[in-house]
Amino acid sequence: MKHSIQYGKKEIIFKLEHVDRKTLQINVCPDLSVEVKAPKEAEFSKIMAKVKKRAKWITKQQMYFTQFLPLQPPRRFLSGETHRYLGRQCRLKIIKSFERKVKMSGGFINIYLQNPNNSKEVKKMVTEWYRNHAEGIYQDILNNCQNVLQSLKVDQPDLKIRFMKTRWGSCSKNGKITLNSELIKAPKNCIRYVIIHELCHLKEFQHSKKFYKLLDQCCPEWKQNKEKLSQMADLIL
Numbered sequence: 001m002k003h004s005i006q007y008g009k010k011e012i013i014f015k016l017e018h019v020d021r022k023t024l025q026i027n028v029c030p031d032l033s034v035e036v037k038a039p040k041e042a043e044f045s046k047i048m049a050k051v052k053k054r055a056k057w058i059t060k061q062q063m064y065f066t067q068f069l070p071l072q073p074p075r076r077f078l079s080g081e082t083h084r085y086l087g088r089q090c091r092l093k094i095i096k097s098f099e100r101k102v103k104m105s106g107g108f109i110n111i112y113l114q115n116p117n118n119s120k121e122v123k124k125m126v127t128e129w130y131r132n133h134a135e136g137i138y139q140d141i142l143n144n145c146q147n148v149l150q151s152l153k154v155d156q157p158d159l160k161i162r163f164m165k166t167r168w169g170s171c172s173k174n175g176k177i178t179l180n181s182e183l184i185k186a187p188k189n190c191i192r193y194v195i196i197h198e199l200c201h202l203k204e205f206q207h208s209k210k211f212y213k214l215l216d217q218c219c220p221e222w223k224q225n226k227e228k229l230s231q232m233a234d235l236i237l
């Protein structure tokens with residue numbers, strides 16, 4: 001039987017089995033599913049309470065396994081294929097046209113080009129389009145972080161964008177902030193969290209207690225954003 005409990009904003013779904021054993025056992029599987037084995041005579045309300053008590057641990061295990069999940073199959077840049085933009089799912093629509101352009105409308109990313117079968121060119125156009133939007137949107141979000149910059153007492157840094165395989169953002173010792181071009185696929189509040197995380201590094205370079213105190217002050221909802229981002233990571237990177 002499948003059941004679920006609520007942990008913060010997250011719903012943890014688990015499979016419950018009554019077996020011949022004396023204690024309750026919770027397993028988190030590498031595919032992120034949760035299995036609970038309870039003694040035959042265990043009361044349902046007590047099982048729910050026990051699972052709830054382990055919710056933090058369950059979430060932590062799931063996040064750990066997220067990194068090993070198979071990556072999304074390589075994109076082929078064909079019409080109908082789903083891509084993400086600011087957390088939303090969009091579909092590619094490739095349209096034969098003499099004008100070369102990319103335009104988003106409704107849930108579609110429309111790609112206009114002379115040869116619709118040239119998926120290499122489509123890929124190039126989509127990648128450029130993402131990057132241009134990333135530049136504008138990251139900059140806007142940073143510009144809207146004036147209160148964070150003020151409370152940290154740091155100057156607004158320049159942003160650099162590049163593709164990174166394993167991280168969303170980085171901050172160098174000399175105060176340069178780099179953001180992953182792929183971050184444009186995540187929701188805006190997740191992008192904002194990554195930017196604020198890096199801004200906090202301008203003040204405290206290590207992930208020290210002091211760092212997390214700053215992060216708590218500047219972005220109280222950072223944990224939810226981080227979790228959302230880690231859930232999306234396998235879909236994006």
Ligand SMILES: [Zn+2]
Nearest residue numbers: 197198201207
């Ligand atoms: Zn960091």
